[in-house]
Amino acid sequence: MPHRPDSTLQRALARSAAAALAGLTFWLGGPALASPADVQRITSAEVVLADGERFPEGATPVPVGLPDDWAVNHPRHDGTAWYRVRFAVPDPIQRGDLLALYVARVCSNFEVFLNGRRIHSGGRMEDPATRNCHYPQLVTLPGGLLLSSANVLDLRVHGRAEQRVAARERAGGLSELRIGPYADLAALHQRELFWNVGAVQAANLALAVLGMLMVGLNRLNRRDPSLTYFGLASLAWAGLSAYLWWRDIPLDDATVEFIVCTALTPILALAVQFLLSHAQVRSRLLEAALLAQCVVLPMSLLLAGPARLFLLASAWYVVLAGEAIAAMGLCLRIVWRDRRGAFWPLAAVLAAAAAVLLAELAVQRRWIAMPDVPLLQLVLPLLLIAVAVRLLVSFGRSLRQAEDHRGLIERRVREVTAEVERNFAQLAELRVEQVTEKERKRIAADLHDDLGAKLLTIVHTSESERISTLAREALEEMRLSVRGLTGKPLKLQDALADWRAETVSRLGQANIEIDWRSPPEDTDELLPARGYVQTTRILREAVSNIIKHSGASHCKVRCAISERQFGINIQDNGRGIPMELDGKLDRGHGMSSMKHRAKQMQGQCLVESGPGYGTVIRLTLPLGPDAPASAPR
């Protein structure tokens, strides 16, 4: 840390606050400073308020203390002043060492003469002069020109009267001088240059980028106008701060000062608008007033003229700062009421901003000494960056919420669509089923009405018993086919009941004793319509055989249901099927058709017969959804 007589607590505080905010702590850990003993500090000089290419030897120099603030020591002086100091090369420094002059602040510009020879120029010395007010100066003192003692250092300083500038730090003046080893002073210079220019540039560049980002974001998503206000204010502020580091603006001083002062009004208007829209307040009256101010302020400056710029600008600064602080207060009050959670971070940032504004006002009013860093231009961008980051975070959060919400809606839409599709598919399926069912019924009705009627006529009109039997069988076949065509799956339990009733009834009418046993327990097994029909045919055929051919007096039927199949055994005590009959008269017995039908259902129909011990028919059929009988053919 450099030590200067006017260094104060505020300066130290401001610097450390800025450092903390910027996170630029690395710089604080820089190389240790040269010991003060090596550096000679020059705190007094002789001054001549006159212009000229050389120090005006004829004039009477006036002694003056350094730093020399023109506004205090030479009120209303505007233009050039010559300073002369004398110094001896410090003892510890050898002649071979490089020696340098360090000037913390010279405003606006200066030239350095050592022992009558010009050794340094800060830039243009005529209006518009180069603005070096924020640039600390480092001048190498050439060893060849140095004398062992009584060196004369002349400084030609170009400056502006305070009345003609918009801010105190741009009024003419010269800080104390330091002469010492080049290496030490170069480190000091680099550090001061960083804080005064580099850091400000970096902060404002970052602010400008963020401002552009926010304006761009809000162009894409216009929900929250506060982002645009903030972005524009940030951009404008970053642009305005260019006067601080842009030394050779090609405009005369009066114009630059006018622009700088005038530019503050729109920035303030944007800032106030941001605060209001952040608090979700909108006032047409305020908007109009802010716009009007953007016109009134430059008009008043124009009317007052460049000679009274500082006076008027200072007054306006108070007004603008007051407006800003009032808007902050209003915003905080509303946020406190509506969004308690967001209050404290915002309050901290706004309080810091207000403090900086007040400090700047105090500096301009000379209530406190001018800090050796541009407080407002360094700290305010950092605060704005903090706010911007916070705004971006909440923007991102709401974006994510919107995304989540959209995801939710998309999922709902997908669900509903799927359901609609499912319903539609079901409906279509149902429709197909209905149409199919209708068609089957139509075919069945046609078969009954036409084929059925003809077969029936044959049954009852044929002279031949054989033909009417065949026709009757054909009719039965037809009916079973129709049932297979239209039928729905039947419970196996019900099918067994149907078979039992028919078999018992038929055998009973033929006076054959019947013993039918089916499993007593209920099963939920389903029998496809075709399976029912085929089994009915087989059973019917078997019963017919018993009645017609066996001459049996007793018949035993056993049914068994397992998980995968069911079986029916039909046993009679008749004369059995004679060997010579088996084959020749097979058609009459229908054995082959019974076997064929069982095979069609991937089942089995075994016939065991022998003369004397009757006939056993063992029918086994597969069950379940994989059973082929379930597939319509």
Place this chain on the structure above:
Amino acid sequence: MSNILLLEDLPEIRAWLKVLIKQVFPNAVISEAARVHDALEMITAVKFDLALVDLGLPDGSGVDVVAALRESQPEAQSVVVTIHDDDDHLFPALQAGAFGYVLKEQPREQIAEQLNRMSQGEPPLSPSIARKVIKYFAEQAKPHPKDNIPHVSLTDRENEVLLRVAKGYTLPEIGVQLNLSRHTIADYVKQIYRKLNVSSRAEAALEAQRLGLFGRSR
């Protein structure tokens, strides 16, 4: 059996049935009809004891004739004579008041036997019809909040008979199982048919009222 209505559209079958009826009921006067329209006209003119009704007729369904006969001559017995043996055709006829059914293609002797039994008050009842009747009455027994149908319900014995028929037992077997006479079992079956008809008619009337057919006259 003196007056018998024979409704059948096929001439050969009608002739054949007529011979059959003459065999079973030698003294009967047989009125023949080939169409629903003719049969309905005859119903208004003649009082019948028995009607043999085919279902699929050129100008409509025999079920209408069964219903009309039940309405105008409750004493007359309707028997459906059909080629359709499935419940979808038979059940509506039974609901309309038919007393039984005969499958046309059966041998002469069998049909004669069935007609005889029916004339003696022993109507047939197949397991699938029995299941359908059970289902129908179970549906009726469910509480209908708005309806005030005078509920026709089956007695426990009737239910018992129905359940056994549904399981595949024949009526004589059930008689043995329940230790009841053949005659008593037949009465139960008749009673079941009657209740099916009464309940169906009440339901039909209610349905008609709901549709507003008789709504105004009330």
